[in-house]
Amino acid sequence: MDPLIIAPDVLIAFTAVALLLCLSPGPDNLFVLAQSALYGRRAGLRITLGLCTGLVVHTAAVALGVAALIKSFPLAFTALKYAGAAYLLYLAWQTLRAVPVTLSANQAGRPDGWRLYRRGIIMNVSNPKVSLFFLALLPQFADPARGALWLQFVLLGMVFMLSTLLVFGLLAVLAGSIGEWLGRSAVAQRILHVLAGLVLTGLALRLLVTQI
Numbered sequence: 443m444d445p446l447i448i449a450p451d452v453l454i455a456f457t458a459v460a461l462l463l464c465l466s467p468g469p470d471n472l473f474v475l476a477q478s479a480l481y482g483r484r485a486g487l488r489i490t491l492g493l494c495t496g497l498v499v500h501t502a503a504v505a506l507g508v509a510a511l512i513k514s515f516p517l518a519f520t521a522l523k524y525a526g527a528a529y530l531l532y533l534a535w536q537t538l539r540a541v542p543v544t545l546s547a548n549q550a551g552r553p554d555g556w557r558l559y560r561r562g563i564i565m566n567v568s569n570p571k572v573s574l575f576f577l578a579l580l581p582q583f584a585d586p587a588r589g590a591l592w593l594q595f596v597l598l599g600m601v602f603m604l605s606t607l608l609v610f611g612l613l614a615v616l617a618g619s620i621g622e623w624l625g626r627s628a629v630a631q632r633i634l635h636v637l638a639g640l641v642l643t644g645l646a647l648r649l650l651v652t653q654i
Contacts, residue, residue: 447589448597456583460602464609469648473565474610476638477558478617480537485558486614492562493610494603499567501599504576505592523650525568530646533561538639576602 448456464471470493478486553561566572576599584594 447594448583449585449588452583452585453601456598457601457605459579460605461609464605469569470566470606471610471613472641473562474613475617476641477561478614479620480635480638481553481558481618483615483618484555485553486618487611488555488558489562489565490607490610490614492559492564493566494562494607495559496563496566497572497599497603497606500573500576501580501596501602503573504580504599505595523570527646527650529564529568531643534639534643534646537635 474486474489474493477489580595580598581591583598584591588594
C-alpha cells in the first residue's frame with residue numbers, strides 16, 4: 443500500500459475541481475456576496491468561516507454515512523430543506539425592512555461577528571443538498587486500496603474547505619469594498635438592501651424546489 447493515503451495527482455485533480463465549483467455561481471457564494479456588500483468585507487469573511495464550519499458537518503456526514511441515511515429518508519431531507527428556506531426568508535425580510543443609515547451608524551448597527559458566523563453555519567448545514575453533493579463527489583476521489591475511506595473523505599473535505607475559504611474570502615473582500623463605497627449613499631444602500639433581499643428570497647425558493 444502506498445504510504446500516501448491520497449495520490450498526489452488525485453489531490454491536484456480534486457483541488458482543481460473544488461476551486462472551479464467554488465467559483466461557479468451557487469447559493470453559498472451568492473450569500474457571501476450579498477452579505478459582504480451589505481455589511482462589509484469583515485462580515486463576509488465571518489460568514490465564509492461559518493460556511494466552512496458547515497462543511498465540517500457535511501464532511502462528517504459523508505464519513506459517517508449520515509448523508510446516505512438522508513438520501514434514504516425523504517422526510518429528513520424535506521425537513522432540512524424547509525428549515526433552510528425559512529431561515530433564508532427570515533434574513534430576506536430583515537434585509538428588506540432595513541433603513542439606510544450613515545456609514546458610522548451602519549458600522550454600529552451591523553450584526554455582531556458571532557451572529558454573522560452563525561448565519562454561515564446555518565445557511566450551509568440546513569442545505570441537505572451539500573451533504574448529498576459531498577456523497578456523490580468525495581467517493582470518486584477515494585481509493586479503498588490506499589487505506590481507511592473515512593480518513594480519505596476527511597482529508598478531501600479539508601481540501602474543499604480550504605478552497606472555499608480562498609475563493610469566498612476573495613469574493614467577500616471584493617464585494618465588501620464595493621459595498622462600503624456604496625454605503626456612503628442612502629439611495630445606494632436601499633438598492634443594496636433590495637437586491638440582497640431578492641437574492642436571499644431567490645435562494646430560499648431555489649432550495650424549496652430542490653429534490654433528492
